[in-house]
Amino acid sequence: MNLLGRLALLFVILPILELMLLIEVGQVFGLLPTLTLVLFTGVAGAWLARAEGMRVFFQFQKELATGKLPGQAMLDGISVLVGGAFLLTPGILTDFAGFSLLFPPTRRWLQRRIQASVEKQAADGSVRVVAMGSFGGGMGGFGASSVEDFQRRPPDASPPGMDPSKGIVIESDDA
Numbered sequence: 001m002n003l004l005g006r007l008a009l010l011f012v013i014l015p016i017l018e019l020m021l022l023i024e025v026g027q028v029f030g031l032l033p034t035l036t037l038v039l040f041t042g043v044a045g046a047w048l049a050r051a052e053g054m055r056v057f058f059q060f061q062k063e064l065a066t067g068k069l070p071g072q073a074m075l076d077g078i079s080v081l082v083g084g085a086f087l088l089t090p091g092i093l094t095d096f097a098g099f100s101l102l103f104p105p106t107r108r109w110l111q112r113r114i115q116a117s118v119e120k121q122a123a124d125g126s127v128r129v130v131a132m133g134s135f136g137g138g139m140g141g142f143g144a145s146s147v148e149d150f151q152r153r154p155p156d157a158s159p160p161g162m163d164p165s166k167g168i169v170i171e172s173d174d175a
Contacts (some may be wrong), residue, residue, distance in 0.1 A: 018091030025092065041095045045087025048102050052080045079107045 025134075026034040060073035083101025086094040100106040120126035 014093070015091075018089075018093055021092050022090070038090050041099075042088055042090070045095065045098055045102070048099075049080055049084030049087060052102050052104075052156060053077070053084070056080055073112055076104075076107065079111065083107075 022034060022038070025037070029037075055170055056073055056076040060070045060077065079101045083098040086098030086101065089098075101111060118127060150156035
C-alpha cells in the first residue's frame with residue numbers, strides 16, 4: 001500500500017469505522033454507558049501511558065548508565081507514545097491498539113511482527129536501509145559493497161548531499 005493509501009486509511013476510513021462502532025455500542029448499551037466507556041479508557045489510558053512511560057524512561061537511563069545501547073527502551077518509548085496517543089483518541093479500535101502497545105507482552109509481540117515485516121521488506125528490496133555516519137572502528141558505510149570497502153573508506157567520508165549527523169535514513173519504494 002502506498003503512502004497516500006495509508007494516510008486515507010488512517011484519517012478517513014478508521015474514523016468512520018470508529019464512529020460506526022461507537023454508534024452500535026451506543027445502541028446496544030445506551031448513551032451514558034458508551035460515553036463512560038470512552039471517558040474511562042481515555043483517563044485509564046493516560047494514567048497507564050504515564051506509568052509505562054516513566055518505567056521505560058528509567059529503563060532507558062539504566063541501560064545508558066551501564067554502557068548499553070538502549071535499543072529496546074527506545075522501541076518501548078515509541079510504542080508507549082503511540083499507544084498513549086491511540087488511547088486519547090475516542091474509539092474502540094484505537095483503544096484496543098493503544099492498550100496493546102502499553103502492555104509489555106503484547107507490545108513485544110507487535111514489535112517482533114513489525115521488525116519481521118521491515119526485515120522482509122528490506123530483503124525483497126521494497127525498503128532500503130541506509131546507515132549514515134561512522135561505525136565501530138571508523139568505518140564509513142556509504143557505497144561499500146563489502147567489509148573491505150568499509151575498512152578502506154575514510155572515517156569522515158559521507159555521500160554528497162547527506163548529513164551524517166542525521167543518523168539512519170530509510171528509503172521506501174512506497175513513497
